[in-house]
Amino acid sequence: MAIQTQLRKIKYNAKETASLVLSKNAFVFGEPFHSNAGDQAQSYCIQKWIINHYPDYKIRWYDSQGLFYLNYEPIRRIKKIIKAKDLIFLHSGYHTTDLYMLEEExxxxxxxxxxxxxxxVLPQTINYTTEKEKNKSIQIYNQHKDLFFFCRDSVSYKEAKHLFYNSRLYLFPDIVTSMIGQRNYNHIRKGILLCLRNDKEAVLTADEREKLKLDLGKIDQVTETDTTLKIEPNEFKKNREKILEDLWSEYAKYKVVITDRYHGTIFSLIAATPVLVIPSSDHKLSSGVDWFPESYKEYVKYLSDISSIPDEVARIYQTDYQYRLPSYFKENYYDKLKSIIESD
Incomplete structure (x- = not known):
């Protein structure tokens, strides 16, 4: 049985290698292997973008965990057969950090x-907490002579200019913003949605969270959610489009969202739902909201003081909204990305 398994593996590798040689390939490294809807939405948008701009390319996905368990052997195999016209993308997200070493490695x-x-390198948040890992990355990244590095906030961009001085650096919004203005919903809107994280990036204490729910419950019914969903990762990948479309439609049923998730913010704006953004443990949100243009100002507001949330929710409840937003990010950034990465 072991010999048969090994033979099937060799046959599969030979078949896969032949496919890689014969086709034009867009390699995407760092696909999520978990059920965080924000990261899955990035994959969804990366896929849509490649299909739209490189329709004759076959997308090859590789997740960090799978490659780690294979000791990065697929990368060595690709290295032997990659062609000049093949594309290499590093997945967008919070990967350029020592907080999540699997992605950084x-x-x-x-x-x-x-x-x-x-x-x-698709839009990244950069945040190193140790000099040891920061210096390792500086050495490795700066040895590459043709690295296009996109930063998804001004703090990361400033840091990248200091760290990755040999790269071509760009300040660019998260790719999921390209979905804002692409959907219209006609739901009856009611209630308040709390989209709050419960991990090491959270700032709210359990007591603060409970008090917030009680205060908001005096205004309207409160529903809790998070962008990490209880869906098996393989199931999420298989049904990514439907899951995300249903999720964005769900966000469009509320009058207001309060979130400490960056993608919770973006999902709200895809749904054209007003959103109040509160801090997380790093600069991802405080600098991320700077992206939103004047035409979005009635729909998104950053609150450093969580005690002001109930008053802001009351203000939103008294405001008339059209629940429509322009496709600012697609038109001003992602429709132009191909020309940037093909530039010399």
Missing amino acids: LQRQVIKAFPNHRII
Whole structure:
């Protein structure tokens, strides 16, 4: 049985290698292997963007966990057969950090493996907490001579100019923003949605969270959610479009969202639902909301003082909304991304 399994593996590898050689490939490294809807939405938008702009390319997905367990062997196999016209993308997100070393290590592996191939690092939050890991990344990233590095907030961009000085650096919004203005919903809106994280990036204490729910409950019914869903990762990947479309439609049923999730903010705006943004443990939200233009100002507001939330919710309840937003990010950024990454 072991010999048969090994033979099937060799046959599969040979078949996969032949496919890689014969097709134009867009390699995407760092696909999520979990059920965080924000990261899954990034994959969804990356896929849509590649299909729209490189329709003759086959998208090849690789997740950080799977590559780690395979000791990055698929990267070494790709290195032997990659063609000049093949594309390499590093998945967008919070990957350029020592808080999530699985993702950071994958980025290092890819950057080291393809020193002469253009690599597009899709919009990242940068945040190193230790000098040791920061210096490792500085050394590895700066050895690459054709790295296009997109930063998704001004703090990360400033940090990248200091750290990754050999890269082509761009300040660019999170790719999920390209969905804002692309959907219209006609739901009857009622109630308040709390989309709050419960992990190491959370700032609200359990007591503060309970008090907030009690205060908001005096205004309207409160529903709690998070962007990490109780769906098996493989199921999420298989049904990604439907799950996300249903989720955005659900956000469009509320009058207001309060969130400490960056993608909770973006999901609210996809649904054209007013959103109040409260801090998380880093700069991801405080600097991320700076992206939103004047035409969005009635729909998104950052609150550093959580005690002001009930008053802000009351204000929103007294405001008339059209529940429509322009497709600012698609038109001003992602429709232009191809010309940027093909520039010399």
